[in-house]
Amino acid sequence: MSVCPRCQSEFTCAMADNTGQACWCTALPPIAFKKLPGGELKLDVLCFCPHCLPLWKAEREAEYQKNSPQ
Template identity: 40%
Template sequence: MSDAQPCPRCGQAVACGMHDPSGKPCWCTAFPASLPVPAADAGAGCYCADCLRAVIAEQALRQAEKPG
């Protein structure tokens, strides 16, 4: 895994597996595909598992609240 970076939401260290030389998928692939994965050079950070879980839940709630 790559070096740990801070989660942009809570600051907890997150080890992103996007460029893991083993070829194994990143741990985040176990979550529903609901957010775009930032480009490695975009300067965006990965959420930690707890924050990613919360962001997905918040998105689902917003979708459920939309009229229509």
């Protein structure tokens, strides 16, 4: 089992937990690296849970929109 670094809930990450199956997160659209601060993913985590990953992604996209020239 994996533990979400954001909410501390346990969940199955098929890739980190080596289940041999595709993970649920592969069904989500990717986030563009240009939308990440400095264009880099600066986290020491393997994955967020199914609840937190979409929230994290939305926060990065909102931050990008706020800081992008209009």
